[in-house]
Amino acid sequence: MPLVVVSEFMNEAALAPLRSEYEVLFDPKLVDDRSALRTAMADAEAIIVRNRTQVDEELLEAAPRLRVVGRLGVGLDNIDMGACRRRDITVHPATGANSRAVAEYVIASMMMLFRGAYQARDRMVDGTWPREALQGREISGKTLGLVGLGGIARMVAERATALGMTVAAFDLFLTADDPAWTDVTYVDNLADLLARSDAISLHVPLTDSTRHLINADSLGTMRSGAIIVNTSRGGVVDDAALAAAVRNGNIAGAALDVFETEPLTATAAEMFADLDNVVLTPHIAGLTTESNERVNDVTVENVRKTLDNHEPSTEMR
Numbered sequence: 001m002p003l004v005v006v007s008e009f010m011n012e013a014a015l016a017p018l019r020s021e022y023e024v025l026f027d028p029k030l031v032d033d034r035s036a037l038r039t040a041m042a043d044a045e046a047i048i049v050r051n052r053t054q055v056d057e058e059l060l061e062a063a064p065r066l067r068v069v070g071r072l073g074v075g076l077d078n079i080d081m082g083a084c085r086r087r088d089i090t091v092h093p094a095t096g097a098n099s100r101a102v103a104e105y106v107i108a109s110m111m112m113l114f115r116g117a118y119q120a121r122d123r124m125v126d127g128t129w130p131r132e133a134l135q136g137r138e139i140s141g142k143t144l145g146l147v148g149l150g151g152i153a154r155m156v157a158e159r160a161t162a163l164g165m166t167v168a169a170f171d172l173f174l175t176a177d178d179p180a181w182t183d184v185t186y187v188d189n190l191a192d193l194l195a196r197s198d199a200i201s202l203h204v205p206l207t208d209s210t211r212h213l214i215n216a217d218s219l220g221t222m223r224s225g226a227i228i229v230n231t232s233r234g235g236v237v238d239d240a241a242l243a244a245a246v247r248n249g250n251i252a253g254a255a256l257d258v259f260e261t262e263p264l265t266a267t268a269a270e271m272f273a274d275l276d277n278v279v280l281t282p283h284i285a286g287l288t289t290e291s292n293e294r295v296n297d298v299t300v301e302n303v304r305k306t307l308d309n310h311e312p313s314t315e316m317r
Contacts, residue, residue, distance in 0.1 A: 002307055003043045007031045008050040010072055014296035017304055022046075038062040046303050048072060051283065052262070055079040060087060070303040072295050073098065073286060075233055077206045092302035096151060097294040098286030103155035105285035106201050106229050107163070109255035112279060113227040114139050114199075116253075119276055137225075140164030145197030146171075147190065147213070148232070149180055153203035157184050168193060194221045199229065206233035216241040219250060227253045231285040234258040243271040246278055253277035257285040 003023045006015065007030040015024050025044075030037040031052045041047065041063035048070040049055060055069055060083050069079060071093045084091050112118050115136035123130055144160045146153045146169035157167045161183060168185035170193040176186050187193045190213070194200060200222070204210045214228065214237040222228075228251060230237050239260050245251045255278070261268035262283060272278050286295075 002045040004046040004048065004303065004307075005030070005037075005040050005044045006048040007037055007040075007053045008048075008072065010048065010050075010299075011292060011296045014293070014300050017300055021304070022307065041066065046070065046307055048299060048303060049078070051075055051078050053078060055084070057083050060084070060089070068092065068303050068306040070094075070299040072299050075205065077233055090306050092299065092306070094295040094298040094302075097298045098288075098291040099152045099155055101288040101291035102152050102231050102286045103159055104288075105257065106156045106231060107159050109229045109279055110144070110160075110199050110201075110227065111139050113229075113253040113255060113277065114142070116277065142166070142198035143168060143196060145169065145187070145193040145200045146184070146203060147193065147200060148203035149174055149184065150203055152231075153201070154180065154184075156201055156203075165199075168196065190218065191221055194218055195223070197226060198223065199227050201229045202232040202236055204232050204236060206235045211235050212238045212241075214238065214242065216244070219245040222251050224250060225252045227251065227255070229255045231257045234260045234262055239268075240271055243275065243278070246275055253279075255279040255281075257281045258283055 003025060004018055006024065006026045007028070009028040012026055015026060018024050025040055030040060038059065041059060043065060044063050045065050046068045047055065047066065050072045055078060057080060060066065060080070066087070066089055068090045069084065069092065071079065071091065074093045074095055076091065076093060079091055081091065117134045117136055120130060120134055140163060143166045146157060146167065149169040149171040153169065160167050166185070167183070168187050170187045170190050174180055202214070204213065212235070216238065219241055228242070242254055246254055259268065264280070264282070269280070272280060
């Protein structure tokens with residue numbers, strides 16, 4: 001019976017359709033035990049991962065029977081796509097399953113940062129009444145700049161427009177006549193987008209060309225009252241440069257769900273100490289009760305179909 005290895009957390013009940021036909025090893029601790037994972041992969045024909053399991057040449061060498069990788073999410077920077085293509089291994093991201101959750105996170109983060117009133121609990125409990133200090137800004141009337149205009153970014157644009165924002169975007173892969181620009185202002189370069197925006201939201205993969213796309217130089221072109229939200233990938237932003245820009249008042253704040261070091265260690269997080277206008281969350285923008293169910297179901301179904309077909313799929317090859 002073919003073996004399916006699950007190396008990171010998911011709703012175990014969602015594995016029922018696979019367990020009816022295949023042997024399933026569900027062990028979320030494997031992500032932190034590389035040796036045990038390699039051993040488990042010796043007979044595996046499928047693996048289901050999130051973003052921490054590195055599906056690289058080393059792991060693939062330990063998995064001679066592997067035919068499919070199910071990704072509980074959409075980012076693929078932890079998966080060696082070239083190596084998978086050479087082996088005819090299908091890679092299935094859960095495209096679209098958590099888009100709504102990420103879009104809502106972006107909007108909520110912007111509203112928190114502009115209003116600046118939601119970390120006042122300790123002062124209130126202490127008996128302080130900081131009304132003047134907590135006079136924030138409205139999101140309506142602001143300009144949102146989207147770096148990348150894929151599916152999630154378009155959901156963000158729709159919600160931001162409904163809240164009265166003007167939305168502009170820069171995307172290297174969309175021509176100026178693409179229908180995606182119907183309700184979004186086309187900007188042909190990043191520097192212009194950064195300079196005109198009150199808020200920036202990042203929606204690009206991590207590649208050689210996007211690593212440190214947001215750095216000390218680009219942050220220096222942003223408005224002093226601007227904010228930035230990163231739900232894309234750690235490494236797209238130079239975290240140290242961003243922390244310095246917020247600390248120096250060059251920008252007004254940031255919300256970071258992804259980091260260059262993940263999981264974020266105490267040492268790596270020191271740069272954000274005492275920055276009340278920086279929101280930090282542990283890569284959970286796309287993780288809600290509802291989205292998790294969709295991601296689980298889509299991933300399990302993708303893996304099951306590929307195994308049932310007994311032939312490599314063309315998706316993501």
